[in-house]
Amino acid sequence: MKLSRITTPRSTHHRPVVLAVALLSAAIPHQAALAALPQQSLVPGGVALIAVGDGKEPAPTVTFAGKRVLTTTQDGKWIAVLGLPLSTKPGRVSVDVQALGGSRDQHSVVVEDKKYVEQRLKVAPGQVDLAPQDLERVDVEQKRIRESLGSFSPVLPATFSLQPPVSGPRSSSYGLRRVFNGQPRAPHSGMDIAAALGTPILAPADGKVLDSGEFFFNGGTVFIDHGSGFVTMYCHLSQTDVKPGDVVRAGQIIGKVGATGRVTGPHLHFGVTLNGALVDPALFLPPP
Ligand SMILES: [Zn+2]
Structure with missing residues (x-):
């Protein structure tokens, strides 16, 4: 199990990171558009940005709790953009990563507690x-x-x-x-x-x-x-x-x-x- 975590630089804390979607997967049709990643927030109800593979490889299929997870590229890496349910328990949260070639892996992030009012x-x-x-x-x-x-x-x-x-x-x-x-x-x-x-x-x-x-x-x-x-x-x-x-x-x-x-x-x-x-x-x- 690998721990992968992308941290958003403080200077861009409130500004989405702009990236070019350069690589295309077999599953996702051509879309030559600029995309901006959401702000990462590793708490229940937040969003985790998890590096899940080399961007030169075809897109892996990423799942979380049996659901497909959005995957895009940034800086030559595949990034899973994971929505963290409000019911997420603080601690390690893993996504399943299935490469097109067949290898299977888990990547995880650590979710902190957040006390909502x-x-x-x-x-x-x-x-x-x-x-x-x-x-x-x-x-x-x-x-x-x-x-x-x-x-x-x-x-x-x-x-x-x-x-x-x-x-x-x-x-x-x-x-x-x-x-x-x-x-x-x-x-x-x-x-x-x-x-x-x-x-x-x-x-x-x-x-x-x-x-x-x-x-x-x-x-x-x-x-x-x-x-x-x-x-x-x-x-x-x-x-x-x-x-x-x-x-x-x-x-x-x-x-x-x-x-x-x-x-x-x-x-x-x-x-x-x-x-x-x-x-x-x-x-x-x-x-x-
Ligand atoms: Zn309302």
């Missing part, structure tokens, strides 16, 4: 326990959401550097652990951006719409695939301007800010996944 709320009991028919609906929707967020298309993203989908104050509530009436609920897995009802939401990068629809908790929702498991999601929309299969360009309007689903007011919930893990969107955005 806990929010304890007291609400009316009916707001915590769902009615059976709502539970059933949520169950079906969770599968549909997982399908979009866990998809892996054989194209490389044009970039990892995202434009803010709406301008507005961003909450730093990613990872917030929510406890309702003493019962722990799923942590907050995205970024909330405050914006007025009807504010246009712009695609933060080129991509293809995977799914859209009305969801119980998330309200009007759009999922965009940017390639190789890099997927973004937009929730609580009052209006959706795209449909599944649409190709979108960076800056194109995909919908409008709303307050649909379970919310207390209009805002955009913005989620970003790598290898099916919802990671901190701030790692892909310019500083606020």
